[in-house]
Amino acid sequence: MVENLLLTNSLDSNIELFKEILKSHEDINYRIIENIYDKKIRICLISVVGMIDKELIYKSIIKPIILTNIQGIDYSKRYFQRKIVRHLRKKEKSSCKDFC
Numbered sequence: 001m002v003e004n005l006l007l008t009n010s011l012d013s014n015i016e017l018f019k020e021i022l023k024s025h026e027d028i029n030y031r032i033i034e035n036i037y038d039k040k041i042r043i044c045l046i047s048v049v050g051m052i053d054k055e056l057i058y059k060s061i062i063k064p065i066i067l068t069n070i071q072g073i074d075y076s077k078r079y080f081q082r083k084i085v086r087h088l089r090k091k092e093k094s095s096c097k098d099f100c
Contacts, residue, residue: 015044033062037069 005021007014015030022028027049035041043065045057 011042011044018046033065036066038071
């Protein structure tokens, strides 16, 4: 059993934590992606083999992360929190229009 279930600021440590937690599941895929302009910008996509649309994931997530030059852009935690909240609010309004 995993004793320390806390995420850290280290992507590599967090990946190892997930691998330890999910070690009995052989159908988990880990893919590390780096931005070509700033190697410090790295993410890991964790997915279940066969349960994702690879083309959609590539176009919507992987390609923008790899190819977008975000140097000089505020990508702090607060920036992303504001973006997520705005996105969720838009989604709530649009889904309400569909059903109201």
